[in-house]
Amino acid sequence: MELTLDVDGHPHHLVVRRTDGVVEVEVGGRSLQAQVRALGRLTQVQLGGRTHLVEIRGLGEALLDGRLVRFHLSAFSPTLRADASGGSGLLRAMMPGVIVSLKAQLGERVRKGQVVLLLEAMKMQNAVVAPIDGTVTAIYVAQGHAVEQDAPLLEVRADG
Numbered sequence: 817m818e819l820t821l822d823v824d825g826h827p828h829h830l831v832v833r834r835t836d837g838v839v840e841v842e843v844g845g846r847s848l849q850a851q852v853r854a855l856g857r858l859t860q861v862q863l864g865g866r867t868h869l870v871e872i873r874g875l876g877e878a879l880l881d882g883r884l885v886r887f888h889l890s891a892f893s894p895t896l897r898a899d900a901s902g903g904s905g906l907l908r909a910m911m912p913g914v915i916v917s918l919k920a921q922l923g924e925r926v927r928k929g930q931v932v933l934l935l936e937a938m939k940m941q942n943a944v945v946a947p948i949d950g951t952v953t954a955i956y957v958a959q960g961h962a963v964e965q966d967a968p969l970l971e972v973r974a975d976g
Contacts, residue, residue, distance in 0.1 A: 850864075859938060906971045907972075908966050915934070918958070919933055920952050929945050932972075954968075
């Protein structure tokens, strides 16, 4: 996922990747490992060996380690990726959030890139898309459920 995060007028281009359960954030030419954990109203973000506490205050405002910052996200792509190995697409949460709605049903045929659910994370709704063409074979969540980082959400099995 690629996005631009503007914090207090300073834009940062980020590339976020998830491989083998590890989240990596590339910013300013540096690659840092990241972990995100929900703590009630706060979100704990560990990035490059440093821990930060974030509290979203409203549209475009957050407390970052107790300091009020203004932010804006753009060029935002889905926060979830699939592990499409072995002919199946298991979607896992890239960060803690709440399931806003399911856009696919068990047994439904979906196309690669089709939105299958919406997840709200850090006050933003994120479209979760099918990683492959196939059939929805498992749904592990329901509307309104809170999920932790790396929680299984939905599985798509390739037709064939």
